Amino acid sequence: MIKDVGNFVGQEISIKGWLYNKRSSGKIKFIILRDGSGYLQCVYFKGNVTEDTFNTVDKIGQESAIEVTGKVRAEQRAPGGYELDATDLRVISETHDFPITPKEHGIEFLMDNRHLWLRSSRQVAILKIRHRISKAIRDYFDGHGFTLVDTPILTPAACEGTSTLFETDYFDLGKAYLTQSGQLYAEANAMALGKVYNFGPVFRAEKSKTRRHLTEFWMVEPEVAFADLNDDMDLAEDFLEYVVQSVLSDNIEDLKILERDITLLKNVKKPLPRISYDEAVEILKKNGVEFEWGNDLGGTDETIISNQFDRPVMVHRYPSAVKAFYMKRDPQNEKLALAVDVLAPEGYGEIIGGSQREEDFDTLLSRIEEHNLPREAFEWYLDLRKYGSVPHSGFGLGLERTVSWICGLDHVRESIPFPRMIYRNTP
RNA sequence: UCCGCGAUAGCUCAAUGGUGGAGCAUUCGGCUGUUAACCGAAGGGUUGCAGGUUCGAGUCCUGCUCGCGGAGCCA
Numbered sequence A: 001m002i003k004d005v006g007n008f009v010g011q012e013i014s015i016k017g018w019l020y021n022k023r024s025s026g027k028i029k030f031i032i033l034r035d036g037s038g039y040l041q042c043v044y045f046k047g048n049v050t051e052d053t054f055n056t057v058d059k060i061g062q063e064s065a066i067e068v069t070g071k072v073r074a075e076q077r078a079p080g081g082y083e084l085d086a087t088d089l090r091v092i093s094e095t096h097d098f099p100i101t102p103k104e105h106g107i108e109f110l111m112d113n114r115h116l117w118l119r120s121s122r123q124v125a126i127l128k129i130r131h132r133i134s135k136a137i138r139d140y141f142d143g144h145g146f147t148l149v150d151t152p153i154l155t156p157a158a159c160e161g162t163s164t165l166f167e168t169d170y171f172d173l174g175k176a177y178l179t180q181s182g183q184l185y186a187e188a189n190a191m192a193l194g195k196v197y198n199f200g201p202v203f204r205a206e207k208s209k210t211r212r213h214l215t216e217f218w219m220v221e222p223e224v225a226f227a228d229l230n231d232d233m234d235l236a237e238d239f240l241e242y243v244v245q246s247v248l249s250d251n252i253e254d255l256k257i258l259e260r261d262i263t264l265l266k267n268v269k270k271p272l273p274r275i276s277y278d279e280a281v282e283i284l285k286k287n288g289v290e291f292e293w294g295n296d297l298g299g300t301d302e303t304i305i306s307n308q309f310d311r312p313v314m315v316h317r318y319p320s321a322v323k324a325f326y327m328k329r330d331p332q333n334e335k336l337a338l339a340v341d342v343l344a345p346e347g348y349g350e351i352i353g354g355s356q357r358e359e360d361f362d363t364l365l366s367r368i369e370e371h372n373l374p375r376e377a378f379e380w381y382l383d384l385r386k387y388g389s390v391p392h393s394g395f396g397l398g399l400e401r402t403v404s405w406i407c408g409l410d411h412v413r414e415s416i417p418f419p420r421m422i423y424r425n426t427p
Numbered sequence B: 001u002c003c004g005c006g007a008u009a010g011c012u013c014a015a016u017g018g019u020g021g022a023g024c025a026u027u028c029g030g031c032u033g034u035u036a037a038c039c040g041a042a043g044g045g046u047u048g049c050a051g052g053u054u055c056g057a058g059u060c061c062u063g064c065u066c067g068c069g070g071a072g073c074c075a
Helices: A002-008 A049-059 A107-111 A122-142 A184-191 A229-250 A251-256 A279-284 A299-306 A361-370 A375-386 A399-407
Strands: A011-023 A028-034 A040-044 A065-076 A080-094 A168-171 A175-178 A195-202 A217-223 A274-276 A314-319 A335-342 A349-358 A392-398
Touching: A002 A040, A002 A065, A002 A080, A002 A399, A011 A040, A011 A049, A011 A080, A028 A049, A028 A065, A040 A049, A040 A065, A040 A274, A040 A361, A049 A080, A049 A184, A065 A184, A122 A195, A122 A229, A122 A251, A122 A399, A175 A251, A184 A375, A184 A392, A217 A229, A217 A375, A217 A399, A229 A335, A229 A349, A229 A392, A229 A399, A251 A392, A274 A279, A279 A299, A279 A314, A279 A349, A299 A314, A299 A335, A335 A399, A361 A375, A392 A399
Parallel strands: A040 A080, A274 A314
Antiparallel strands: A011 A028, A011 A065, A028 A040, A065 A080, A168 A175, A195 A217, A217 A392, A314 A335, A335 A349, A349 A392
């Protein structure tokens, strides 16, 4: 693979890939080969290769699949520091008129050609960082005593009763819904295994049309038995530090391709600042925002708050009225929920939402009734409070928002290979 | 759902109500170290769709379609 060519200096090698770009100057021709692992400049001198091979270089278009043979050489003038002094060229599949040229394109064209856009250096870098983040997430939990549990995607009822879900017919059993969260099922698993996490796609049928929303996105949700809100925040900051520092140590080249300023990412270390909702409201008022206590924080509110800090900030104890039914109320103030949101810097908004869960049977039942949720659908969930109920907490981290933040993207649509949005479900 | 902006060559964009252009891409020619290479030439158009105003509409008006930005909702 191209990323390993440095180990083959002085040797003749053959390498398969795609033609990324080419330039020619009379009797010398340069091609840039890409293979997914990196980019390699290959030089064709007239005289070093057959007339036929030399002419073939002219003929093949961008994204032709080829196999290049030649000797590896360290070369300062070549991108990446190494170059292939080519002796042969085998065409595996010739291509002409690849739509995405190395020039500028508009977003509509690029999204229509998303299946081809993925081959560009920028998209390749993003996908590699996305993979590193996914791996860091799994490594972190696997290394801290968590068991991965897979929760259902088709569910009989809305998990939280707050957002609009995709609906589908389910044989003779009526309607089924695409899950918006695996959390309730993760709680059941946590009562079996202690510390668990699930990691998979979730779905929201909200007609949200912003740079932070997809209708299908990936979420990781740890759930821990015998953990309170403070334990939850301790976990979130330790976890977030691990994920960000993993990318910084392994993906510096990819971040350079994205021209990401990593100054603030380097700051993502424990402890993260913790402020209460009340303190957040004070910050808003100091910044001239007319904010009424009791409302949820909007996107611009989150940006103002996060701009006060040089790293992600945890906002805890929100008004219970704007939070989900299963969140435990603060014993010190019944109007507050033991919830926490982690706001990423630079306007990337909420990347983590979590809480301590209500563990008392009667209280949870009355919450379900207050929210006009069908009790039958939650009988199994109530059982968790009937048999060996314990304080427990967890959170959910949105993968695409995290990728967008770490990569410095201006829209989540670039953070997943094939984004699903309100006005686009193709390609 | 609401507010705002837009749709012209394969792509990115120009064009005062008066003969639709440029750069890139493509094809041809030139160049022995290019870095989104460069230089010269050629081909390439039902100006999103439907109506209207006007002697004359890419340009003004109305409706529609699609897209983009933002709000709300949310992670």
